[in-house]
Amino acid sequence: MTEPQTITAQLPPIYSFPPLYTCQPNALIRQQQLDTWCELILEFAKTNKAWCMSQEGTIVTNSEQASSIPSIFVNEQIQRSAAAPFIEEIWSKMLQSEKAIRSSKSTYIILWKSLDSWSSLILQWCESSGKLNQVITLYELTEGDETLDWEFHGMDIELCEKCLLKLCDRGRATMLKDQGKVMGVKIV
């Protein structure tokens, strides 16, 4: 497999534009550049269903198997890659524009849908499948067979928890804990 090609195929042509990989000195152009990077990362995460990405731009999955897709910041095809300080800047832009949440020191949860829309989607699922007022485990929600057709299937547990907290704030849900860990939720 030639993964770099798949990334370039997945993303808009701007991804193969060499100046994109160099930090632009002009402030105005740099803003534009950062915005473009944010969009590219979102697009990349969405097409690959990546919930989590590392600082280096690779996809982080829960399962043991390593992702075969290389970093988004390296474009083999045009022999360009972004420098670490610039990558740092991109991530801080992502955090600032609320398109990503820092999960741990070097991993980020990518929000190609806002937390609010994820939580409404979960609520919608509960309503349409008659799960209201019932205990649902987070595993059931993200990995269960009943959510296979839904976009949030396979969602990162941490992200799921954050979405459910949004529902809690709206007074629609209660978290159920087991051994100090959030295990389930009851949505009304």
Add this chain to the structure above:
Amino acid sequence: MGQKGSKIEVTKADKAVLQLKISKDDLHRYTRRTELLINNERQQLRHLLKEDPKNGKKNPRVRLILKRIHYQSHLLDQAADQLINLENMVATVEFKLIEQQFIAGLKQGNDVLTKLNKEFAGAEDLLDDVQEQIAYQEEIDQILSTSVVGGFEDELDRELQQLDQEVNGSQNLPELPSTEGLPAIQDSKQGSESVKQGEIGEEAKQEKAEEEERRTEPLLA
């Protein structure tokens, strides 16, 4: 955490269901892992057999892998059975919870009904009382009507008389041509006077009747 602020209460049953579901999830996870393992091993087996088509069947490693596959799939079956059991359990608990609500609803309805029925306890006395009152009312009505009817009749008579007097009197009196300047006719004058006298006599009678009425009235009240 946010859940402290929300008003949704978590019952013991909810916790129990959670535990059940957690075990279910564990089983689910195990099933998936085992399926993956079996698939991997099958592929490995194929690979080994392809590599060494002649001695492959006798290779102890191949036999071992096949045994493992069988053992794993046996476990998988067991896991599936247990999964179904747990799912049944969860469904039963959830149904029982609904039944509980149903019973609670029934109970509440019964309470309300008994309360309402209690309010009807005095109904018999009330009805008796009402009957009595009605009877009394009828009595009064009778008394009133009998005595009032007489008086009323009298009044009618009097009114008629008055009307009669007014109508007939006004017809008789004003239409008489003036007698001034005419020679007196004795007979006709006397006749009209006697008519007048008769009227007066009737008026006196009426006054008498009124007096009688007044006398009887205090008795009625």
